[in-house]
Amino acid sequence: MTLLEATKVRHFFGGLCAVGDFNLDLHAGELMGIIGPNGAGKTTVFNLITGVYQASEGSIRFKGTELVGKTPHQITALRIGRTFQNIRLFRDLSVLDNVRIAHYAQSNYSPLEALLQIGRYRREEERIIENSQRLLSIFKLETLAGETAKNLPYGMQRRLEIARALAIGPELLLLDEPAAGMNPNEIDQLMEFIQWIRQEFKLTLLLIEHQMKLVMGICERIKVLDFGETLAEGPPEAIQNDPKVLEAYLGEGPIG
């Protein structure tokens, strides 16, 4: 079953074409990687899917719903979560609040109920805290609930960002360079971890990564992008030997 489908998506920044002709067919439960040289439009694709940018042309559908034209919070509420290439936590807020904020769309009480603390307010707030604590303990952050996010070490900030993305209850999770700044040992752990949350939360995953070890290690399908267009697509083994991919990464023809 197709979960996320993009057809002929184009995006321009002024006159500059950032994404030329992006097509994607992501199946439910799949783990797909997007790779490509710097400036290939990988993050732009994530921003187009999540509504940060509006696609100039084309269509992006999630479970049949058109995403182009929707705002980021509407798209997120459809249960598409994401993390960022450079961590974007709410730095001055507590670890717990970072995760609680991501419950916004799922919690269901009106501003009036909030102001008067009546009706669904109490029950919903308790549920939010409970779920947040559950997520924090999965990520071994439960003892740091009261800590300010910016005081966490780098690795924990990465974990917290994934915990926060999971708090929106995603079916599709977009990870933008989750292994950035990690050493090989940490990357091994991350690979195991991604596999685990995929099963535990029944996720479909789309990830951007430069670390070939991670991409080749866990992705079932890899898409190679350049200027938003697909250079090659297929299982890791096929991608590794694709001449077009080597060309995009290493340049054309013999050196000298």
Added chain:
Amino acid sequence: MSAMLRNHWDGLLEQRWLLPVLLAIGFVLAFAIPEYNLLNKYVQLVLMYVGINIILAVSLNLVNGYMGEFSLAHAGFMAVGAYTAALLTMKVLPIAAYPGLFPLAVLAGGLAAAFMGLIVAVPSFKVRGDYLAIITLAFLMIVKSVIENIDYIGGPRGIPGIKRLTTLPWVFFWVVVSVWAVRNFVYSKYGRGVLSIREDEIASDLMSVNTRRVKFLAFMTSSFFAGIAGALFAHLLQFISPRVFDIIKTTDILIMVYLGGIASIGGSILGATLYTGLMEILRPSTVAGLLSWLPEMIFDPLNEYFIRHLGVWRMVIMPLLLVLVMLYWPRGMMGLREFRGFIPRRDREAHHRLKTLEKQGTP
């Protein structure tokens, strides 16, 4: 010893009877002070100004502190509330026959200001920071010049002879309501949405926060209470004119917010109280009272100087204070911190799970 005291204090804060009892004492005092003249008239007046300023600071903090915008429109919302309420009590409602209608006028002032807040919220969808500050400044100037150009409401001369209907119990009531409402708002999903907008608006949107809705709510709540404060202010001062609600008034409130601390209700209460007190101390009569022990030879010329020039000095000291606070104390006294009593127990417990685990762990 101090640890024991602290535990005792924390235990006291957990008691459910504490809040109702404190409120009851507050209301009894608010009624008793004017009734039996427990404090002199001047101190009573200052107390009411402190209360009104607390409402203003707490409500402005919602936008400038919690949301991290820099709105300069607060005096404008105050003006809308003040004029709406004053016109109602003077021209519409039969206040002379039914003084009990006063709260209706105050409420109407708040609602009118909240409506204006809705309008100011719209540009905040598009612009942030300096640009939004300029737009709110423009709004303040528009309010002022609209009032100046409507003869029916006195134009630049203002409205004299407003009935003095604001009393200490009413001020206390509205202080409690505003603090309670802002506190409830802040510790809800909408309030956390406001905080996340300050931190990173795009990330906030991507974590499913409906940023537009949250901005609407924050601006509306903030301007509603500015309007309430304006209505109370008009019926205390008994005279309003466009000049009362200019940029100086906004600056006053800004100082209270930033001195007390951004994103802190307790901070705003502290800031408003301290600042109002300071401004009162800097009045010639107060200074004269404080210096009256000096020999006549020194006192008389000093006193004369103060009577003539202290008003000017206040206008120097006030902005200077704002500059110093912003430079050396950008978060103010209580920036991003809160009195424990204001934080819902549920929140405190969730944030301190580590500590409770430790306590359980030790035999």
